[in-house]
Amino acid sequence: MKSVKYLAMSTILGSAVFLAACGEEEAADSSNGSGSESSELEGQVRGDGSSTVAPIMEAIVEEYAAAQPGVQVSSGVSGTGGGFEKFIAGETAFSNASREISEEEIAGLEEAGIEFTEVELAFDGLSVVVSQENDWVDYLTVEELKEMWTETGEEKTWADIREGWPEEPIEYYSPGTDSGTYDYFNEVILEDQDIVRSATLSEDDNVLVQGVLGSPNAVGYFGYAYYLENQDTLRAVPIDNGEGPVEPNNETIESGEYAPLSRPMFTYVSNAAIAEDPAAADFIKFAIENAGDLSEAVGYVRAPQDVYDEDMATIEELAGE
Amino acid sequence: MRYINHEDVAVRTKKRLTKNLLLKGVFAAATTFGLIVLAVLLYRIITQGSGYLSLDFFTSFSSRIPENSGIRAAIVGSIYLMLVVAPVSMFLGVGTAIYLEEYATKNKFNDLIKVNISNLAGVPSVVFGLLGLTIFVRYFDLGISILAAGLTMSLLILPIIIVASQEAIRAVPNELRDASFAMGATKWQTILRVVLPASIPGILTGSILALSRAIGETAPLVVIGIPTILMFMPDGLMSTFTALPMQIYDWTKRPQVAFHDVAAAGIIVLMALLIIMNSIAVFIRNKYQKRY
Numbered sequence: 001m002k003s004v005k006y007l008a009m010s011t012i013l014g015s016a017v018f019l020a021a022c023g024e025e026e027a028a029d030s031s032n033g034s035g036s037e038s039s040e041l042e043g044q045v046r047g048d049g050s051s052t053v054a055p056i057m058e059a060i061v062e063e064y065a066a067a068q069p070g071v072q073v074s075s076g077v078s079g080t081g082g083g084f085e086k087f088i089a090g091e092t093a094f095s096n097a098s099r100e101i102s103e104e105e106i107a108g109l110e111e112a113g114i115e116f117t118e119v120e121l122a123f124d125g126l127s128v129v130v131s132q133e134n135d136w137v138d139y140l141t142v143e144e145l146k147e148m149w150t151e152t153g154e155e156k157t158w159a160d161i162r163e164g165w166p167e168e169p170i171e172y173y174s175p176g177t178d179s180g181t182y183d184y185f186n187e188v189i190l191e192d193q194d195i196v197r198s199a200t201l202s203e204d205d206n207v208l209v210q211g212v213l214g215s216p217n218a219v220g221y222f223g224y225a226y227y228l229e230n231q232d233t234l235r236a237v238p239i240d241n242g243e244g245p246v247e248p249n250n251e252t253i254e255s256g257e258y259a260p261l262s263r264p265m266f267t268y269v270s271n272a273a274i275a276e277d278p279a280a281a282d283f284i285k286f287a288i289e290n291a292g293d294l295s296e297a298v299g300y301v302r303a304p305q306d307v308y309d310e311d312m313a314t315i316e317e318l319a320g321e
Numbered sequence: 322m323r324y325i326n327h328e329d330v331a332v333r334t335k336k337r338l339t340k341n342l343l344l345k346g347v348f349a350a351a352t353t354f355g356l357i358v359l360a361v362l363l364y365r366i367i368t369q370g371s372g373y374l375s376l377d378f379f380t381s382f383s384s385r386i387p388e389n390s391g392i393r394a395a396i397v398g399s400i401y402l403m404l405v406v407a408p409v410s411m412f413l414g415v416g417t418a419i420y421l422e423e424y425a426t427k428n429k430f431n432d433l434i435k436v437n438i439s440n441l442a443g444v445p446s447v448v449f450g451l452l453g454l455t456i457f458v459r460y461f462d463l464g465i466s467i468l469a470a471g472l473t474m475s476l477l478i479l480p481i482i483i484v485a486s487q488e489a490i491r492a493v494p495n496e497l498r499d500a501s502f503a504m505g506a507t508k509w510q511t512i513l514r515v516v517l518p519a520s521i522p523g524i525l526t527g528s529i530l531a532l533s534r535a536i537g538e539t540a541p542l543v544v545i546g547i548p549t550i551l552m553f554m555p556d557g558l559m560s561t562f563t564a565l566p567m568q569i570y571d572w573t574k575r576p577q578v579a580f581h582d583v584a585a586a587g588i589i590v591l592m593a594l595l596i597i598m599n600s601i602a603v604f605i606r607n608k609y610q611k612r613y
Contacts, residue, residue: 044561046465046548046561047548048546048548051574054549054550054571055385055575055576057550058383058384058385058550059385061550061551061552062382062383062384062385062552064552065382065552065553072551072553072561073550073551073552074548074550074551074553074561074563075548075549075550075551076465076546076547076548076549076550077548077549077550077571077574078543078546082546086546089459091458091464091465091546204573204574205574205576206573206574206576206581223576225576226576228576229576229577229578230576294385297385298385299576299577
């Protein structure tokens with residue numbers, strides 16, 4: 001039995017040595033980092049929320065870790081709704097959202113006594129896409145979109161949407177009901193009517209991309225970044241909101257011309273965290289300052305500068321500066 | 322006249338032999354099917370991910386630039402997680418197994434416990450995540466920490482460890498126990514000096530296999546709310562952390578195809594870890610297993 005004990009001991013010792021080595025490396029890192037920044041802050045800032053906002057948040061956290069190595073920022077990807085649930089429970093200082101906070105969530109925060117501030121990070125253009133094999137859809141009006149996506153009890157073909165289009169049944173691909181993307185689409189297009197029952201719902205946008213790619217009769221919608229990555233094989237449908245068809249691109253999304261599917265990306269911050277925790281205030285200010293550049297780097301569109309300026313003024317006021 | 326009519330026999334056996342051959346083919350095909358799927362999967366992952374495997378991959382944090390992305394926080398987080406899960410689940414699991422096999426009298430209540438433990442092994446891992454979120458994260462106020470996640474994972478693999486340990490303890494022949502009692506040993510002395518040493522290979526094998534399940538599990542961590550975006554190392558059991566499967570899950574959901582390759586590199590590391598753990602289990606079983 002000695003050999004079993006030996007094995008167990010060596011496993012424990014081995015992992016202890018490994019972890020100690022990792023810890024040492026970290027200590028060396030943080031001493032290198034000091035001196036580059038004038039004011040060294042320390043603390044922990046926790047966030048959670050939308051997976052659509054996650055790429056922007058990751059870029060911000062990554063840059064911030066280099067600027068302030070003493071502050072440990074972490075953010076999860078539980079989805080907009082899941083993030084707010086943790087925000088209401090008081091577990092997070094900021095909550096990323098790909099839609100505006102709902103009445104219900106505001107009520108929950110009030111009940112919990114948490115005051116919050118809305119910070120706009122970037123813009124995203126919800127892109128309605130079809131496969132490149134689909135050569136008949138030139139544009140869609142908002143009414144046609146609504147007609148297409150709402151449940152009417154019978155199977156719809158492309159010909160039902162506009163005369164002259166083929167009589168092939170439409171295949172639908174939509175983000176899952178837990179995502180802010182779905183909520184936004186529901187709000188501006190479906191207007192709270194049921195989404196077609198035959199729609200394939202998935203929380204993973206790459207599944208939607210594959211689905212739309214698979215058939216010329218398929219239609220789907222998701223964030224602009226996913227369209228950008230797949231523009232060789234997918235086609236974004238221009239949307240007509242009464243003023244002629246508009247295609248999603250950086251200019252039309254930023255200017256809001258790509259309406260109504262151009263939507264802001266938010267992070268909601270707890271006022272108490274900003275006022276009491278200098279690390280949290282510093283991180284949020286860093287986020288507002290860099291959100292424009294970093295969001296473009298990861299496939300989103302910057303918000304107009306005066307939006308950032310306004311957010312910054314609010315945060316500075318909260319932080320007591 | 323011959324006693325055996327070979328022609329007649331040949332005709333009669335031909336049918337049976339064909340049947341035999343046919344079924345052999347079917348079973349071989351079933352085996353090959355699994356192997357081919359595994360091979361395709363391995364090939365895809367290795368061709369996708371090997372380009373990103375380098376020392377930097379282990380020493381850098383996740384990044385918005387795929388080439389700079391690494392699993393430093395994730396792999397250390399996973400190891401910390403194991404440091405909580407291994408002692409907690411093994412102590413509780415082996416303890417329960419000893420009680421049920423050695424001390425508990427056979428009655429309806431104990432039978433009910435045994436049946437329920439087996440049922441518990443079939444509960445979806447998401448449910449354990451919800452349990453962990455409600456009890457450890459919120460009620461005991463441990464927050465989103467290594468300890469809370471470790472305790473949740475321990476609950477998840479507990480049934481597997483209990484069942485494996487029970488089997489190992491049951492396999493120890495009663496003659497050994499009787500001999501020990503005959504020498505005047507108490508129950509605890511018998512368990513410590515006779516039963517446990519004889520059953521420890523089986524217990525360890527089961528435990529390591531259970532731990533390798535815990536290291537690859539994502540769902541409970543997602544439910545608890547383990548972050549994927551973090552650029553620091555855990556500095557204690559109450560620290561926030563991320564784990565390897567969470568990091569891989571996050572990368573596969575990105576729009577950029579390059580991140581899917583980074584995810585594949587992460588999968589290679591996770592797979593290597595699992596293979597190492599499973600080989601240790603096989604090694605222990607082969608080396609220390611005694612037959613009575």
